[in-house]
Amino acid sequence: MTLALLPRLLSPAESADTPSQGGARLPLPLALDVLREAMARLPACRTLTELFSVLNHCSKTLLPSARTGILLRQPDACFELAHASPDNAEAELRARSDALIESGHFAQALKHGISCHTPPGGPTTLLARIATARRIYGVALWSDAQIPAQIHQALAALADLAGLTLDRFQGGADAFLMPTYSDPGNVNGACMAADIAIPADQLTGLAHRTHFIRFLQRALDARTPQTGVGTLLIDIDGFHRVNRELGCDTGDQVLRNVALRLDAALRSQLVYDTLGIAECDICLSRTGADEFGLAIAHVRAPEQLPRIANHLHTHVAEGFLQHGSRLYLSLSIGLAVSAPLPEPASPQALLHNADTALKKAKLSGRNQHAVYTPDGDEAGSPHLRTESLLQEALRQDRFTLHYQPLFSLAGMSLMGAEVLLRLDMGDGTPVPPSRFIPVAESTGQIIEIGEWVTRKVCHQIHAWDAQGITDIPLAINISAIELSQPHLGERFARILAQARIPHARIHIEITETAIARNEAQALANIRALRDAGFEVWIDDFGTGYSSLKSVKNFPISGIKLDREFVKDLDGDPAAEGLASSILAMARRLGYPVVAEGIETAAQLAFLRSEGCASGQGFHLGRPVPTAVFEAHYFGREPDSTSESD
Amino acid sequence: MTDGKEQILQRLGELPSLPAVYHRVRETLEDPRGSLENVAAIIETDPALTARLLRVANSALYGLAAKVDNVRRALTIIGTSEAHHLILATTVISAFRDLPLGAVSMRSFWEHSIACGIAARVIARIGGRASPEHAYLAGLLHDVGRLPLFILEPHVMSAALQAHRDRQGHLQDLERQFLGTTHAEIGAALLRTWHIPESFGAAAAYHHNPAEERPATPETAVTHVADLIVNALRIGTSGTRWTPVLDDRAWLAVGLETGDLPAVVETTISTARDVTSAFLEP
Secondary structure, three states, X not given: OOHHHOHHHHOHHHOOOOOOOOOOOXXXXXXXXXXXXXXXXXXXXXXXXXXXXXXXXXXXHHOOOOEEEEEEEOOOOOEEEXXXXXXXXXXXXXXXXXXXXXXXXXXXXXXXXXXXXXXXXXXXXXXXXXXXXXXXEXXXXXXXXXOXXXXXXXXXXXXXXXXXXXXXXXXXXXXXXXXXXXXXXXXXXXXXXXXXXXXXXXXXXXXXXXXXXXXXXXXXXXXXXXXXXXXXXXXXXXXXXXXXXXXXXXXXXXXXXXXXXXXXXXXXXXXXXXXXXXXXXEEEEEEEOOEEEEEEEEEOOHHHHHHHHHHHHHHHHOOEEEOOXXXXXXXXXXXXEOOOOOOOOOHHHHHHHHHHHHHHHHHOOOOOEEEOOHHHHHHOHHHHOXXXXXXXXXXXXXXXXXXXXXXXXXXXOEEEEEEEEEEEOOOOOEEOHHHHHHHHHXXXXXXHHXXXXXXXXXXXXXXXXXXXXXXXXXXXXXXXXXXXXXXXXXXXHHHHHHHOOOHHHEEXXXXXXXXXXXXXXXXXXXXXXXXXXXXXXXXXXXXXOOHHHHHHHOOOOEEEEOHHHOOOOOOOXXXXXXXXXXXXXXXXXXXXXXXXXXXXXXXXXXXXXXXXXEEOEOOOXXXXXXXXXXXXXXXXXXXXXXOOO | OOOHHHHHHHOHHHOOOOOHHXXXXXXXXXXXXXXXHHHHHXXXXXXXXXXXXXXXXXXXXXXXXXXXXXXXXXXHHHOHHHHHHHHHHHHHHHHHHOOOEOOOOHHHHHHHHHXXXXXXXXXXXXXXXXXXHHHHHHHHHOOOOHHHHHHHOHHHHHHHHHXXXXXXXXXXXXXXXXXXXXXXXXXHHHHHHOOOOHHHHHHHHHOOXXXXXXXXXXXXXXXXXXXXHHHHHOOOOOOOOOOOOOOHHXXXXXXXXXXXXXXXXHHHHHHHHHHHHHHHOO
């Protein structure tokens, strides 16, 4: 804070109550000392309480016996007494300020910056406006038997300093508005306004998203060619699991702790020095359910932002003490830096970039940070935008189902079909499942998508039944996320009940990797599904974590032999040995086997000779849209009536 | 709430204890026949402690002219009393370093504590009223009572921190309100169970209200001022967000002039980062 920012110290003529400007009245040396101290201490204030305590201390030095009051402007434009010193003077100061508002002295102070009033026989009251060029925050009030004219200027300057401090508060001008001394007689009036004014998130106490965006806007406005604005979006990896597995109360507690911890980690000299910023340049807010936004203004060293991300990782990585046990969480962080000054920038664009980087961090395995780069946005746009695309696709019904036929190898008759999910970008470009499924899993959207698939399949079964087509079971793939959800069986049963489809019509395929994610829950789900009459097959058998364990421990209906064991069945003895052994083992255990990925006649011949009951693969039939499937396997002409996929 | 303190004191046993190697070192140092040679041999039985201790000895804290790579030499150069404090600081921090806390990270906590120790040391050296090495340890351990509170009462402390961030009062007052005790009381008790000399316990007990200490000691006054400076500088945090209120008598007792403050601040900032990483980084 420099003297140049203090108009009143340089041009005292602006003060309305100093008519005799001819003889320059020098401030007391004491007053200069007090102001110097205030200048040193005020910028460090972060809360109103700290600010009040500094003002109080400074006023006391100048006017030891004065009563001091600070009135702040509330959102309804009323002035409310926010601080009274000594404490017991509150009622008196309130009455005094009401009287001064009535008499017009208050208005005078607001207009001219300062106003002094000595009623006959009463104490002197000095009012000074707390304001900056930008905004009027409130009025400071001093009341004493007499207030020497020499210190009027000093008190007014103190009020100016307070105004500048308020300007620089975290979250800006509105952050300081808070419920103050409330009038007990007026419960729903004044207090309501104050309540609305608190910009903080109820749970974490951090600033709200709207506030965050305002802070970003101001930070962008304040850019110089040397300083930029940094934005970090910080997401707790897999937080929905905390809520689900430990309950929402624990989830809330954890969120609160993460918020406090991030905040404490950021309020550190180390961070300020690294980025070349001051404390008030940081705004941490809760921008989503388990997402925090960090805006940093006046960043001189944007290349250091990744270090801040690392710093945050470190503070969270040590884990949290929760109900006596340790809970480990990780963060994914997306960073974006505003363009240098001449370039335009908006909070929305900056947030979008940070979000893009956040997705990149999530996709590359979480617990890491990624910095936004413009080329990354364009080159990677199909998959980086996948998350919002998925939402859109669900809403606009842009997913489609393809069906891959499954044949009995002995008689080559159609035994069923595997249902496969397809998505295109909206312009016909297909998005491979390997790209959108992980995103859908990471965001939890997979559950909604899974339900959509199930409903759609039920619909298809009805359509085929209505056309009198042979009934074949349709196999649906279930993701790891769905398999670790409680009540999976009930959800399936509910959907099928609504559609009035017998459970035997749908087979469910799960991978061993999905089981491993939460074995206990997976086992419970498999049992429930089997009890409800669904067939549950192990997909990609042989490639997961615990092949033999899954066939031993889980009540499954059969296994689907992974293509890995099929692809070399063209004379490779090792591959043949493995395939025969797996088939023999399955036979002994009584599990039927479907071979996947049959691509050649030789593979088909070998599997058939080894007694494999059924199979699928490009050699037998590719996954195709509904209409094509009907045409190929039900002997129907693809026409407009079969667009019912 | 009056038995809040008792309840926590009874559970201090649930905290990590100081490793046996510390107690053996102390016995040896207190034994008139013991030598730094023996101490070094004891320390070297613990390779992790040895490595950590050498890193701290070589950090900016001691400002040694040349890099020291064996424990005996390090101990000889810094002297018996410093050696004792160095070993105590290293074992305490190592014992707690890898424990998860709740709303405050262990790292922030030690950043604050270490910086406070450094500030106290600088203040003692410039002010000339307290022994720098005593002041250092007093500063380092002043908030140690927060660890039992965070570990044993995580939810209550989270609530207290939340109230503190909502500007409802100083954290130590909220601790009193929520728990019926404060980190100052618990810290003093914890140091007593560790058999740390009483003067360090007193500094922990009175660092927020040095005026109540009888008789007033320069270590407590220095710790009070150092805590204030480090909180104002925001180097780490033990939970509090407010700068404590300066006690005038403590300020007079430390023997600093206002003009000395820039030097204290500068040395603290420039030393803290290096020393913190020596204590904490893997």
